[in-house]
Amino acid sequence: MRKAGTVFQLAFQDLKANFAVHLVAAAVISAAFLTVGLFVLTAANLDALTRYWEKKIQVCAYLDDSVDEEKKQELLSRLYSMAGVESVEYVDKDQAMEDFKGMLGKDADLLEGLEENPLPASFLIKLAYEARDVERVKKLSREVGSWQGVTEVDYGGSWLDSFSSAIGIARAAVFVLGGLIVVAVVFIISNTIRLTMYSRKEEIGIMKLVGAGNLLVRLPFVLEGILQGLVTSALGVGGLWIMYLAALKGASWPGVFSGFSPVFISGTALAAIVLGGAFLGAMGSLSRVSDFMRI
Amino acid sequence: MIELYHVSKSYARDAQALVDINLKVEKGEFVLLTGASGAGKTTLLKLLFLALRPSTGQILIEGKNVTRLKERHVPALRRRIGVVFQDFKLINHWTVFQNVAFVLELLGMPRNEIKRKVWMTLKMVRLNHKLDTYPLKLSGGEQQRVAIARAIVTDPLILLADEPTGNLDHEITMDIMRLFTEINARGTTVMLATHDRNLIENMNRRVIILEKGRILSDDEDESSLVRAGRLARAGLGERAC
Secondary structure (H helix, E strand, O other): OOOHHHHHHHHHHHHHHOHHHHHHHHHHHHHHHHHHHHHHHHHHHHHHHHHHHHHOOOEEEEEOOOOOHHHHHHHHHHHHOOOOEEEEEEEOHHHHHHHHHHHHHHHHHHHHHOOOOOOOOEEEEEEOHHHOOHHHHHHHHHHHHOOOOEEEEEOOHHHHHHHHHHHHHHHHHHHHHHHHHHHHHHHHHHHHHHHHHHOOHHHHHHHHHOOOOHHHHHHHHHHHHHHHHHHHHHHHHHHHHHHHHHHHHHOOOOHHHOOOOOOOOOHHHHHHHHHHHHHHHHHHHHHHHHOOOOO | OEEEEEEEEEOHHHOEEEEEEEEEEOOOOEEEEEOOOOOOHHHHHHHHOOOOOOOEEEEEEOOEEOOOOOHHHHHHHHOOEEEEEOOOOOOOOOOHHHHHHHHHHHOOOOHHHHHHHHHHHHHHOOOHHHOOOOHHHOOHHHHHHHHHHHHHOOOOOEEEEEOOOOOOOHHHHHHHHHHHHHHHHOOOEEEEEOOOHHHHHHHOOEEEEEEOOEEEEEEOOOOHHHHHHHHHHOOOOOOOO
């Protein structure tokens, strides 16, 4: 039986001899892996964006003008007794007006005609990090909103709800399209390997005629498949990294996106793509070389 | 060395390539197999190196029945049988050395021993100065000599050759035939298929004539006149060159 070194040598000889074919195949497969990577990256960033906004959630409970100091203390102690509440800041009517003026900036003089301050006092409730998810915030808001002395509770909920639904749909679309892309990648790899196999059909036949066993003929091809899968998936991910860096550099994130830092694919997903590439390469070679083994 | 008992081979649609072949080739013999195109020469050789299996009958090589030899044991048998084809069947992106060395690597021979053996064999076919040349840079005769070197480098028991000079001119043909004779003189059993009548008459060896898949004659001692008649009947009436 041949030594492993000769199997490597055969694989290398063939890569060298069919360099152009392998180069074209590598370009096609890399592009396919890049597309897979784009879908994974999009899914990862949709998740990150959801988490980012969830973590920014603050709950504002507006108070009735009739709430006196005693009632305020009672409400405060009830708030602190609730699970997930980290801190509560009381904003009185005057402070609310000052904040509002600050927001209006040079247009603040518009407020000078007001005879009385229309803004309510409020509690700005900051939640513990782990408590900042939409469902828990909704529950807390409903409860606080039912208390006497609280007129309204706002957590920027309506748009966050809509955004969560949109993200859910987008994520599902990414998985469906990503799945289709993976199927397409398997098809492309399999057919690209088949194409390279055709150019080596005679070589396989000759090797068998002079006494090479099936395993010996298959192994160099499988090795090439693994190598091709590894290199092309790594190239695809590399291309994705470059695109990611370029997007970070050139992008200015507007409005609600400000402060959000796009994430790259996780280490686990990267390893899965590269190892998946090697696996697909091996399987593609193995399935295709069998078509040419009957001599 | 080679024994065939009632061997027949049919392909699809009942086309009979070989019909009830009975044949015995002794160790060290040199047998010429001839007949018109489609007579069954190539099929017979393919049965011997198990590229095909007989439809009926038994084939024994070195006393061992190989008719039902398991697929996984076929490579080991092929490593003991050298085969030379009309179209050389060399791997064109391998050098002459790599083409010849491959079969020795299959046997797991040490690297240094491979180098020595390949060089000796290429010296025998007078191509030791073309070790690093690629087949397509060689002439047809040289390519066939590389194919012969590959076939004999393992010191096979049997050397099968299917129209090895079919694409070569007369002078190179004679050169190649001298090589086969030399290999035979070293003890290797040679079975060579050809439809070149001139070659058959010059070689003066045992000749098996096939016609439509059957053995028309198998006689090493028959007179040249009788043989000429049989060759003519087998469709080889005109001299090939």
